[in-house]
Amino acid sequence: MTAPGAAEHEPGTPRLSVTVPDRAAYDAVLAELVDAQVASATARQDPTLWGPEAEEEAAKRLSWVQLPSASRPLVAEVEELRAQLQLQGVDRVVLCGMGGSSLAPEVVCAADGVGLVVVDSSDPDFVRDALEQRLQHTVVVVSSKSGGTVETDSQRRAFEKAFRDAGVDPAGRIVVVTDPGSPLDEEATAAGYRVFRADPDVGGRYSALTAFGLVPSGLAGADTGRLLDEAAAARPLLESDSPDNPALGLAAALATAHRAGADKLVLADAGSPFPGLGDWVEQLVAESTGKDGTGVLPVVVENTQVPDFAPSRPDEVLVTWGPDEVATDAASGFAAHLEAPLGAQLLLWEHATAALGRLLGINPFDQPDVESAKAAAREMLDGGGSTPTPVFVDGDVTVYASDGWLPAGTDTAAGAVEALLGHVDRERGYLAVQAYLHRLRDAALAVVRPALAERTGRPVTFGWGPRFLHSTGQYHKGGPATGVFLQVTGQPVADLAVPDRPFTFHEFLTAQAVGDGRVLAEHGRPVLRLHAESAAGLEAVRTLLGGV
Known part of the structure; x- marks a missing residue:
């Protein structure tokens, strides 16, 4: 109907x-x-719509409803900045951001057919690729609502160093989008960066029409005015x-x-x-x-x-x-x-x-289980928590598994995968494939999603790490206990230091995978990690998962 x-x-x-x-x-x-x-x-x-327990959070998360009009002044501000940059020969836009800070601009720019390089990864090869292309013609938008997102902070540090090494003043090439008064706001303002302060009463995943969505999209050349017009035209119907x-x-x-x-x-x-x-x-x-x-x-x-x-x-x-x-x-x-x-x-x-x-009957504006994975990753980086021990090595694939589900005597990656799939509930369960890899270079791995869905007869999701930790990661831990989890990690071509931090990008990425796996296991979710030691190992993983 x-x-x-x-x-x-x-x-x-x-x-x-x-x-x-x-x-x-x-x-x-x-x-x-x-x-x-x-x-x-x-x-x-009205913050009372979701019940007393959600009222405090909802009271500071509802300004997204007025964004089609409230965000209108941003359009001209961003167009003016874009024109200034173009006069300097700066026409490549890179966005460093995670979750809601990156997914909306990626859609907006793709829909308008304009180029935007989205850096939403801790993979050192991925970050390096973004650093090494046309840096003299690049402006970097650093987006973080909290101002403390470790991935985004690490990416910013890498670009600052790259600009300085190339003889370019970062203050003229880094644009910041954050909430007013955040640590990033204070640091960027002191450094002389152009800062766009977003509405603090809008949550990250509802921020598509705030500065988080409009600044990088507008700098890349998307028609953000039309986007707001389209949203404004829909308001009367959506508010009826x-x-x-x-x-x-x-x-x-x-x-x-x-x-x-x-x-x-x-x-x-x-x-x-x-x-x-x-x-x-x-x-x-x-x-x-x-x-x-x-x-x-x-x-x-x-x-x-x-x-x-x-x-x-x-x-x-x-x-x-x-x-x-x-x-x-x-x-x-x-x-x-x-x-x-x-x-x-x-x-x-x-x-x-x-x-x-x-x-x-839930609060749609909080994310109570997202922080747990971040805390586990920080603990790993700080030297806390035990380093995981492989269950076995199968050629170029090292196999890790959470406790309690892998049958004793399993000694092949194929056998471990078969055992994990056997834990997918045939009535209510799902499989989540989580690839902590270079999502452009290793994009072919995504073909395993439909193959595994056919193989299991159950829903299969595919997410690139660590960006899914800022989105579906909440559901994995806070939703129904019906998921089983397959992580795929790999060795980079070369690691990359995070400037002025005691860890590298690869160490950070590994800590994120291990940390999230640990939290999932603590929630009773079976977790299998296949670590490809080489390109041949990754191809072996793709083959055994059905992605031929």
């Missing part, structure tokens, strides 16, 4: 169609949202207490499915001009809902012809976006399709996620 009145919407406004097996159940949940005036109360920034509101309709569909046992959200692009939108939605939904033992797990798939979409599973909701609705055959009976410009899509998903949080 189609959301009531969708066909009557003006061109350019969001349109939603949903398919549900029980129309009465869906209508009841939608009426629950409409009757409680959730849309208009969200627009008024009406069954025609597509954000409420989407939230109602996901919540109805969740109550029926379908708690996996399969995301597929159906011909849209927004590459990467699924990754942005993934971090928004996973980090917002995956807590208190519940949540919705996003599963980003390559297209509508691969496992998890075709065929789908009984616990999956299929959601597509694009100009044309595609035929879906959801095993659960739940599916939805969105058609909207990018600015409207971003705002729609934010409203839908906030409403979904209310229906799930």
Whole structure:
């Protein structure tokens, strides 16, 4: 069925169609949202919508609703800075940021076809590649809401040194986006850097239309004014207490499915001009809902012809976006399709996620389990915690495993993988593949996702480390205990020092993988790590996982 009145919407406004097996159940949940005036109360920034326990956090996280108008002055400011840089021959834009600070600009720039180099990794080869290309023509945007993100701080230090070594003053080439008064704000201001201070009452994953999304996108040449126009045009509909509101309709569909046992959200692009939108939605939904033992797990798939979409599973909701609705055959009976410009899509998903949080009974604005992995990595870097001991070595692959699940006597990487897959619950479970590698050079590894989904008959996610730690990492630890975890790590071509820090990039990346694996194991999740000692080892891993 189609959301009531969708066909009557003006061109350019969001349109939603949903398919549900029980129309009465869906209508009841939608009426629950409409009757409680959730849309208009969200627009008024009412922090009581998510209950007393969430009220303090929600009171300082709702300014995203007014960004289509509040962010308007940024457009001209960024355009002016871009013009100044271009007069100096600076036309390459690098963004150092994690999670919400990088995923939205990546989508915006890809949609507009403008170049943006996103450095969201601790992999030394990845960082070095970004450092060594056209540095004389490069401006670096350093984005961190807290001002203390270790990955971003490390990347900034590396670029500062590279600029100085090349005889370039970093103050003219580094632009900072952060919250007012953060450690980064204070340090960057003292150093004479251009600082854009974002609205502190917007959480990182809701920050697409703040300075975090607009500054790097605008410097790269994206039409951020149009993006805000698209979001502004959608506001009246998204703030209306009406069954025609597509954000409420989407939230109602996901919540109805969740109550029926379908708690996996399969995301597929159906011909849209927004590459990467699924990754942005993934971090928004996973980090917002995956807590208190519940949540919705996003599963980003390559297209509508691969496992998890075709065929789908009984616990999956299929959601597509694009100009044309595609035929879906959801095993659960739940599916939805969105058609909207990018600015409207971003705002729609934010409203839908906030409403979904209310229906799930959780606070959609906190991330209580993200810090645990960061703390574990810091402990490793500080010399605390034990260095993991390999279970065995199989050729160029060193195998590590958390306690309690790997059968005694297992002595091959293939056998360890088979044992891990055997722990995937056939009714409710999922497999998360986590690759702490160079996500451009080693992109071919991602082909294992559909192969493993076909092999297991269960949902499989694929994430590049460490960036997923700032998004789906919350769901992995705070959501239902239904996941098993396969980490893939490797040896860099060469390590890279983090200036003025007692660790290297590779040491940091390893600490992040080991630390997160330790926290997952403490939560009772089975963890297998395959460490490729060479390029041949990585190819062996790809082959044994089915990525031929």
